[in-house]
Amino acid sequence: MVGIVGYGAYVPSFRIKPEEIAKIWGEEGERIKKGLGIQEKSVPALDEDAATMAVEAAKNALKVSGIDAQKIGAVYVGSESHPYAVKPTATMVAEAIGATPNTMAADLEFACKAGSAGIQICMGLVASNMINYGLAIGSDTSQGRPGDALEYTAGAGAAAYLIGREKSQVLAEIEATCSFTTDTPDFWRRQHAEFPTHGGRFTGVPAYFKHVMSATQMLFEKTNTRASDYDYFVFHQPNGKFPLEAAKKLGIDAAKLKQGLMTPVIGNTYSAASLIGLASVLDVAKAGQTILVTSFGSGAGSDSFALRVTDKIENRKKGIPLAHYVAQKEYLCYGLYVKHRRKLKSL
Amino acid sequence: MDESLAITWRRIPERYRLEGSACSKCSSNFFPPRKLCPTCRRKGTISAKTFCGKGKIYSFTEIFSPPGGFELEAPYTIAIVQLEEGPKITAQITAPHGEIKIGDPVEMVFRKIQEDGEEGLIHYGFKFRLVK
Numbered sequence: 001m002v003g004i005v006g007y008g009a010y011v012p013s014f015r016i017k018p019e020e021i022a023k024i025w026g027e028e029g030e031r032i033k034k035g036l037g038i039q040e041k042s043v044p045a046l047d048e049d050a051a052t053m054a055v056e057a058a059k060n061a062l063k064v065s066g067i068d069a070q071k072i073g074a075v076y077v078g079s080e081s082h083p084y085a086v087k088p089t090a091t092m093v094a095e096a097i098g099a100t101p102n103t104m105a106a107d108l109e110f111a112c113k114a115g116s117a118g119i120q121i122c123m124g125l126v127a128s129n130m131i132n133y134g135l136a137i138g139s140d141t142s143q144g145r146p147g148d149a150l151e152y153t154a155g156a157g158a159a160a161y162l163i164g165r166e167k168s169q170v171l172a173e174i175e176a177t178c179s180f181t182t183d184t185p186d187f188w189r190r191q192h193a194e195f196p197t198h199g200g201r202f203t204g205v206p207a208y209f210k211h212v213m214s215a216t217q218m219l220f221e222k223t224n225t226r227a228s229d230y231d232y233f234v235f236h237q238p239n240g241k242f243p244l245e246a247a248k249k250l251g252i253d254a255a256k257l258k259q260g261l262m263t264p265v266i267g268n269t270y271s272a273a274s275l276i277g278l279a280s281v282l283d284v285a286k287a288g289q290t291i292l293v294t295s296f297g298s299g300a301g302s303d304s305f306a307l308r309v310t311d312k313i314e315n316r317k318k319g320i321p322l323a324h325y326v327a328q329k330e331y332l333c334y335g336l337y338v339k340h341r342r343k344l345k346s347l
Numbered sequence: 348m349d350e351s352l353a354i355t356w357r358r359i360p361e362r363y364r365l366e367g368s369a370c371s372k373c374s375s376n377f378f379p380p381r382k383l384c385p386t387c388r389r390k391g392t393i394s395a396k397t398f399c400g401k402g403k404i405y406s407f408t409e410i411f412s413p414p415g416g417f418e419l420e421a422p423y424t425i426a427i428v429q430l431e432e433g434p435k436i437t438a439q440i441t442a443p444h445g446e447i448k449i450g451d452p453v454e455m456v457f458r459k460i461q462e463d464g465e466e467g468l469i470h471y472g473f474k475f476r477l478v479k
Contacts, residue, residue, distance in 0.1 A: 046419055046420055047420070047439075047441075047458040047460070047474065048458065049459055049469075051459075051471065052456075052457050052458050052459055052471065055457040056456070056457070083459075083469055084469070092363075095359060095363050095364075096363040096364055096457045096471070097364075098364055098397070
């Protein structure tokens with residue numbers, strides 16, 4: 001039985017509203033809010049980055065599991081904003097949580113789905129008995145070019161999942177997983193470039209929708225299930241609208257997406273987005289309930305997971321719920337936001 | 348001047364996860380770690396000890412004129428934190444000066460401390476945040 005034995009999320013406390021950004025660029029804030037389905041987005045503190053947020057989320061996951069960090073056999077950190085181009089985030093995280101030195105570690109990058117790719121790798125290692133526990137983290141302080149549509153949504157956050165196989169510890173069994181992968185040029189950032197470039201409308205139908213829907217349908221077929229068999233759905237959420245549209249096309253009741261749809265209040269947390277959504281669902285789910293998660297990473301691919309919550313879900317009481325971080329907030333004006341994200345060259 | 352790589356590397360356990368030391372004979376705890384107990388001298392045995400990261404504000408101040416590398420963060424709060432296990436350590440507090448009182452409970456957080464310019468090392472370590 002392979003599944004989640006601990007999970008934790010982290011979202012920084014700073015927020016900026018779309019109206020505040022729209023004001024600078026002469027756009028209509030209300031129209032953008034409605035168009036993207038977003039109320040505000042998270043912004044990291046000056047001393048936070050993908051590594052520090054990954055550590056916070058990992059510590060929360062360890063608290064829930066009650067497992068000694070020395071027993072972790074692999075640490076994978078997925079991000080598109082690793083603090084270094086060369087020098088792993090995973091070693092810093094492993095060192096900070098006390099998992100070193102007897103552990104595998106590596107950084108992953110696959111736009112917004114590097115975290116879910118880490119979960120699949122850990123599942124394989126745990127299922128093959130190569131390790132007892134694997135830690136997969138998605139963490140991002142994503143960047144949007146000033147004035148670009150992404151600036152309204154690119155948020156910051158992290159989520160960590162400790163994967164194990166002991167029935168007495170698994171709080172959500174991962175019953176199946178599959179991936180849908182193609183070479184699709186919808187979004188990229190070249191080496192040394194500060195901001196990503198995207199294909200505008202091209203990021204929709206041929207990229208997000210094709211991959212999310214194909215992976216989800218593939219999972220339905222693989223597990224011989226359909227939409228009505230699941231209590232919750234979590235899709236990657238680049239904005240507040242795409243996941244709802246994907247659900248509609250797949251014939252999924254929008255109410256089943258609500259609990260896992262966090263982008264409207266924290267922004268798109270990239271590698272952490274679908275994993276934070278899953279954390280939000282696990283924070284309320286009951287034993288026996290089923291969850292379907294589909295991530296999406298530009299470039300492009302989607303990973304789908306079918307989960308069944310067990311009675312060990314009560315262990316979540318030992319951790320810090322996502323709602324705690326979502327409720328703690330301090331608003332920034334655009335000037336301070338520029339300082340926080342170091343968008344001025346002279347900073 | 349940037350800190351030497353060897354010093355940074357040697358201090359990773361204490362900076363990343365509050366690893367200090369303790370004397371087995373008199374049970375005194377030390378942070379930063381000591382290699383010799385000042386009371387028991389050679390009669391005591393020193394071993395590594397990771398502190399739980401919880402403590403209280405013992406005293407604090409606000410920095411308006413920061414040293415190089417901290418300009419963006421000023422004004423920021425520095426405090427002496429008394430750890431639950433006893434030792435007092437100096438650290439940055441993530442909350443603004445006006446929100447802090449002596450005696451407030453705090454917990455350790457892992458944060459970015461300083462960067463050696465655009466191409467140098469990024470230094471990480473402990474800061475403390477208020478426990479609400």
